[in-house]
Amino acid sequence: MMARTLVTHTGGCHCGAVRLEVDAPRDLTVQECNCSICSRSGYLHLLVETEQFRLLQGKESLSTYTFNTGVAQHHFCRHCGIKSFYVPRSHPNGYSVNLRCIDSDSLGKITVQTFDGRNWEANVAELRRARTGQNNE
Numbered sequence: 778m779m780a781r782t783l784v785t786h787t788g789g790c791h792c793g794a795v796r797l798e799v800d801a802p803r804d805l806t807v808q809e810c811n812c813s814i815c816s817r818s819g820y821l822h823l824l825v826e827t828e829q830f831r832l833l834q835g836k837e838s839l840s841t842y843t844f845n846t847g848v849a850q851h852h853f854c855r856h857c858g859i860k861s862f863y864v865p866r867s868h869p870n871g872y873s874v875n876l877r878c879i880d881s882d883s884l885g886k887i888t889v890q891t892f893d894g895r896n897w898e899a900n901v902a903e904l905r906r907a908r909t910g911q912n913n914e
């Protein structure tokens with residue numbers, strides 16, 4: 778297994794209240810999901826472990842939306858409405874960071890994979906293998 782170098786990406790919501798850091802490779806593979814909520818917001822998933830993620834500021838600005846099973850915690854900024862990260866149902870002990878909310882300076886090559894979230898139960902195993910920063914090729 779080749780060690781992959783992690784860099785610290787920064788990002789956050791639109792108004793600047795929520796700021797975050799995530800340790801991940803420069804070149805990233807992200808998931809574009811077609812489920813009811815992701816397709817409406819154009820969210821691009823960067824799935825990471827808890828220890829790769831840090832909320833720098835804005836905890837008090839977050840509101841949380843839940844639906845269906847209530848497992849996923851859809852955190853969004855209550856000022857600007859942007860969901861820059863959340864706790865996904867597929868990775869309840871990790872985070873999904875929205876690639877679209879990462880400051881672009883640190884980003885290399887981005888590969889977008891499609892995920893069929895409309896058929897979540899049938900496909901979630903594939904998503905659980907897709908944790909960034911691990912050897913998942």
Ligand SMILES: [Zn+2]
Nearest residue numbers: 790792854857
């Ligand atoms: Zn905001």
